[in-house]
Amino acid sequence: MQNLMANARIVLxxxxxxxxxxxxxxxxxxxGIHNLVLVEPRDFPSGxxxxxxxxxxxxxxxxxxxxxxxxxxxGCALVVGTSARSRNIPWPLLDPRETAAQALAELPKHQVxxxxxxxxxxxxxxxxxxxxxxxxxxxxxxxxSLNLAAAVQVITYELRMALLAANEGDTPKPxxxxxxxxxxxxxxxxxxxxxxxxxxxxxxxFLDPESPRQxxxxxxxxxxxxxxxxxxxxxxxxILTAIQRTLKKLR
Amino acid sequence: MQNLMANARIVLxxxxxxxxxxxxxxxxxxxGIHNLVLVEPRDFPSGxxxxxxxxxxxxxxxxxxxxxxxxxxxGCALVVGTSARSRNIPWPLLDPRETAAQALAELPKHQVxxxxxxxxxxxxxxxxxxxxxxxxxxxxxxxxSLNLAAAVQVITYELRMALLAANEGDTPKPxxxxxxxxxxxxxxxxxxxxxxxxxxxxxxxFLDPESPRQxxxxxxxxxxxxxxxxxxxxxxxxILTAIQRTLKKLR
Numbered sequence: 135m136q137n138l139m140a141n142a143r144i145v146l147x148x149x150x151x152x153x154x155x156x157x158x159x160x161x162x163x164x165x166g167i168h169n170l171v172l173v174e175p176r177d178f179p180s181g182x183x184x185x186x187x188x189x190x191x192x193x194x195x196x197x198x199x200x201x202x203x204x205x206x207x208x209g210c211a212l213v214v215g216t217s218a219r220s221r222n223i224p225w226p227l228l229d230p231r232e233t234a235a236q237a238l239a240e241l242p243k244h245q246v247x248x249x250x251x252x253x254x255x256x257x258x259x260x261x262x263x264x265x266x267x268x269x270x271x272x273x274x275x276x277x278x279s280l281n282l283a284a285a286v287q288v289i290t291y292e293l294r295m296a297l298l299a300a301n302e303g304d305t306p307k308p309x310x311x312x313x314x315x316x317x318x319x320x321x322x323x324x325x326x327x328x329x330x331x332x333x334x335x336x337x338x339x340f341l342d343p344e345s346p347r348q349x350x351x352x353x354x355x356x357x358x359x360x361x362x363x364x365x366x367x368x369x370x371x372x373i374l375t376a377i378q379r380t381l382k383k384l385r
Numbered sequence: 386m387q388n389l390m391a392n393a394r395i396v397l398x399x400x401x402x403x404x405x406x407x408x409x410x411x412x413x414x415x416x417g418i419h420n421l422v423l424v425e426p427r428d429f430p431s432g433x434x435x436x437x438x439x440x441x442x443x444x445x446x447x448x449x450x451x452x453x454x455x456x457x458x459x460g461c462a463l464v465v466g467t468s469a470r471s472r473n474i475p476w477p478l479l480d481p482r483e484t485a486a487q488a489l490a491e492l493p494k495h496q497v498x499x500x501x502x503x504x505x506x507x508x509x510x511x512x513x514x515x516x517x518x519x520x521x522x523x524x525x526x527x528x529x530s531l532n533l534a535a536a537v538q539v540i541t542y543e544l545r546m547a548l549l550a551a552n553e554g555d556t557p558k559p560x561x562x563x564x565x566x567x568x569x570x571x572x573x574x575x576x577x578x579x580x581x582x583x584x585x586x587x588x589x590x591f592l593d594p595e596s597p598r599q600x601x602x603x604x605x606x607x608x609x610x611x612x613x614x615x616x617x618x619x620x621x622x623x624i625l626t627a628i629q630r631t632l633k634k635l636r
Contacts, residue, residue, distance in 0.1 A: 161535055166525040189528065231546070271542070272549055274417040277440065280538070284412055287535040288542050291522070295482070298523055340627035352620055360611035369603055376591035377628055384635035 138241045138297065143169035144286060145206045145249040147257060152177045154253065156186030156194065157283025163190035165290035166297075170197040171206040171247075186283075203249065203261050211244035212237065215257050215265030216285060218278060226267045233269040234292035238300060248289055253282050319367035327370060328354060334374045337381055389492045389548065394420035395537060396457045396500045398508060403428045405504065407437030407445065408534025414441035416541035417548075421448040422457040422498075437534075454500065454512050455576060462495035462569040463488065466508050466516030467536060469529060476610060477518050479560060484520040485543035486557035495569065499540055504533050514606045515572070518561075561612070570618040578613075578621060579605055585625045588632055 144162055149155050155178055159170060170193050172178055178199065187194055200206050207213045214233055217225075228236065237246050249265060251257035262268060271280055271288050280288070319327075332350055335341035341349055362370070395413055400406050406429055410421060421444050423429060429450065438445055451457050458464050465484055468476075479487065488497050500516060502508035513519060522531055522539050531539070547557045570578070583601055586592035592600055613621070 157532060157535070160532055163528045164524040164531050164535075186532075188530075188532065229546075230542075272545055273415040274545075277414045279439075280415050281408060281411055281437075281439065281534070283532070284408070284415075284535060284538040287531070287538050291481075291539050291542075294523055294525075295480075335624065335627075338624070338627045338631045340624050349620065352617060356611055356613065356617050360607055362607065366603060366607050369600065373586065373589070373591050376586075376589045380589040380632065381635065384632065 138238075139167050139293075140169070141241045141245045142167050142237070142293065143171055143210070143245065143247050144290070145171045145173065145203070145247050146175070146282070146286075147173040147203055147206075147249065147261065148252045149175045149178075149282065150253050151282075152180030152183040153186045154282040155180070155197075156183035156188075156190075157281075158250075158286040159183070159187040159190040159193040159197070161283055161287035162290055163187075163193050164287075165294040167290055167293070168193055168196065170194070172197055172199045173203050173206050174201060175199065203264055207247045207249070207264065209245050210247040212240045212246040212267075213249060213265045214247070214267045214269050215249040215262050216251060216289070217262060217268040217270055218256060225262070225265075228267050228269050230269060230271055230288055230292040231296075233267065233289065234296035236267065237293060238296045248286075250282060250285055316363040316365050319362045319364050323364075323367055324358065324362070327357070327367060330371060330374045334377050337378060389489075390418050390544075391420070392492045392496045393418050393488065393544065394422055394457075394461070394496065394498050395541070396422045396424065396454070396498050397426070397533070397537075398424045398454055398457075398500065398512060399503045400426045400429075400533065401504050402533075403431030403434040404437045405533040406431070406448075407434035407439075407441070408532075409501075409537040410434070410438040410441040410444040410448070412534055412538035413541055414438075414444050415538075416545040418541055418544070419444055419447065421445070423448055423450045424454050424457050425452060426450065454515055455572070458498045458500070458515065458572045460496050461498040461572050463491045463497040463518075464500060464516045464572060465498070465518045465520050466500040466513050467502060467540075468513060468519040468521055469507060476513070476606075477561070479518050479520050481520060481522055481540050481543040482547075482557075483560050484518065484540065485547035487518065487559045487561055488544060489547045489551055489557060490559035495571070499537075501533060501536055511602065514602060514609060517609060517612050567614040567616045570613045570615055574615075574618055575609065575613070578608070578618060581622060581625045585628050588629060 146155060146158060155175060183194055184191055240246055271285060273280060332341060336343055397406060397409060406426060434445055435442055491497055522536060524531060550557055583592060587594055
């Protein structure tokens with residue numbers, strides 16, 4: 135997993151605010167990517183970058199600072215540049231998910247760069263012409279410009295999602311957490327619980343054995359769906375017993 | 386498209402840094418979401434929040450500030466809380482993509498909240514127990530904590546991707562069935578149910594108000610996880626009332 139990401143690099147062009155470099159470094163490290171290249175950053179290294187990196191200082195320390203985008207993407211066989219959709223350039227335009235799928239297919243073979251432009255003006259047309267693909271993050275038309283670190287977060291998140299999906303192969307992932315702090319109640323424990331429940335509901339005159347309607351079916355549905363663990367099962371049995379005992383004392 | 390997102394709200398709990406509130410507001414507006422609720426922010430309103438919002442000031446101006454998470458999620462029938470995977474809680478755990486699919490299926494029917502915790506400690510277990518689902522952003526095990534605004538960016542990005550896919554006729558499939566025969570209970574109905582439940586459990590001497598231990602937390606966890614519909618909610622209220630009535634008759 136890490137070997138693949140060793141072929142990925144994030145390139146930030148002419149970043150104005152060092153905080154954004156730190157934020158980008160943090161997002162990268164969160165998603166398992168280490169290689170950062172900075173093209174003519176206005177202010178770097180910087181305490182602000184360090185602070186916003188929140189522990190991704192190793193990414194900042196190993197960052198390469200270069201003069202031109204051409205240098206930054208040297209050795210890469212796939213270069214993807216971020217672009218606002220409004221640009222009228224005839225170029226292959228991918229969304230972040232498609233970009234990740236494309237990159238993942240190529241990362242085993244060669245180095246891949248993801249290029250992000252200036253905070254205010256993005257990448258120039260000349261810079262975009264150095265990219266094989268353009269990627270657009272689908273934002274709201276009337277407020278479309280993402281924060282630089284947020285854009286890096288979205289792209290690297292999609293990369294990680296693609297990588298995880300690939301590593302999992304076809305193994306279906308359980309939706310329901312399996313890290314229980316307690317074993318689940320078994321089916322026969324649940325059956326005894328429902329018997330106990332019905333009995334108690336008769337005693338408080340909520341369940342009429344002559345006309346039970348759908349009550350127990352509804353309750354079964356609720357508790358089976360929740361997948362009760364043994365502690366919850368024991369609590370529920372305890373509650374039913376407490377109700378019966380209180381009634382008995384009063385009768 | 387905008388109508389659907391009017392049912393979505395982003396909830397930030399106990400945010401320390403106002404810059405993160407601004408960053409979250411910007412991410413939301415980029416992705417077409419307007420409703421922001423802040424639970425006890427440390428410093429808000431704030432010039433730092435305004436600056437980082439970079440033009441999403443309308444989101445900040447319309448933000449609701451409340452005292453508790455329970456207030457923040459009032460009226461919501463689906464509540465999703467962000468969680469670190471390491472937590473050992475048996476709960477349905479979704480990734481951001483599954484979360485977006487689920488939310489999109491439910492947004493036409495009722496209000497949906499996405500809850501984000503503190504910068505340093507996330508959500509407490511108690512807060513997580515108010516959520517129907519937990520969502521984990523798949524980050525690197527050794528550096529797993531995302532910046533708050535970056536986390537909001539990832540979740541809202543997935544929501545927008547799901548919405549765009551649905552508009553193109555490619556509806557993402559929800560994990561949890563949405564073809565209920567009955568509407569779901571809202572958060573505030575559930576709160577009243579838990580009050581009623583605690584009261585009744587005191588009357589049958591199962592709950593000791595002097596030493597409540599984890600009982601109500603366990604019960605909350607069970608019923609929130611199951612996502613009760615209104616019929617189930619009404620049945621449960623009816624059972625509690627029947628128990629109290631029977632006790633009263635005997636006393």
